[in-house]
Amino acid sequence: MTHLADLPVWAAIPVALLLLLGASLALIGSIGFVRLRSFYERVHAPTLGTTMGIGSVLLASMLCFTVLQSRLVLHEILIAVFMIVTTPITLMLLARAALYRDRSEGSDDVPAAPPVQTGAPSAQDTAPPV
């Protein structure tokens, strides 16, 4: 990070803007944790940071280091792929755990369990092959 002063202005401005955008989205997502009312609403908040937030930061990183090293730096794409594949699993796990708890407590706020229960794990539990 010592060579950042070498970054030309035409690259520094979009890098700064992208970083600011990504950081703002992550911050707004965190504010959502406080402002939204129920657990199911709060689950939506962090997706801001994990989609466009991380996307902007990765774009900024790619641009910055491509210009500094004068060659393409593409392994940020890997970070993006790993984020896309892993975050939905975490979010679904949280939402399903909450739904299971609310149903077993007999809460009226959640839809009832389907009448036909299939014991086998179904397709949405499986991550797509990468």
Added chain:
Amino acid sequence: MKRWLPYPLLTAALVAMWLLLTESVALGSLLMGGVLATVAVWGFAALDPPGGRLKRPRAAVALAALVMGDVARSNLAVVKIILNPRKTERVSGFLHIPLDMRAPYGLATLACIITATPGTIWVEYNSANNTILLHILDLVDESTWIDTIKGRYEKRLMEIFE
């Protein structure tokens, strides 16, 4: 050939991942990546994954571009909802959507798309009647959401996977 290389596309993707990780296209990293990818794909095949393949790669690329645009738009929508100072009569809630698609990889992709898009999350899949349960942050109009999921994503995924 089939026995040694059961999933050529997956193998190629793993080699590409290795080359990106090591950031070199030297012969050494190509060989190392090839060996690792082949062994990893044998491990994947040993899991006996469900069948099904990508039938229209070009449609998949088009869908990825579409989803990226949608994700950007829903980001702005959710930002507006969170920063809205008044707690207006916004309704959030659960929504059942009947599906026509049965392809397991199509369903998995749909789950990733829905959950990665801010404002919607996939909660449950009922394989008995092929219905999914979503939670939606801004449930203004149920039929609009059903049309979006079915017309915009499911139709394209069925083209790609079925």
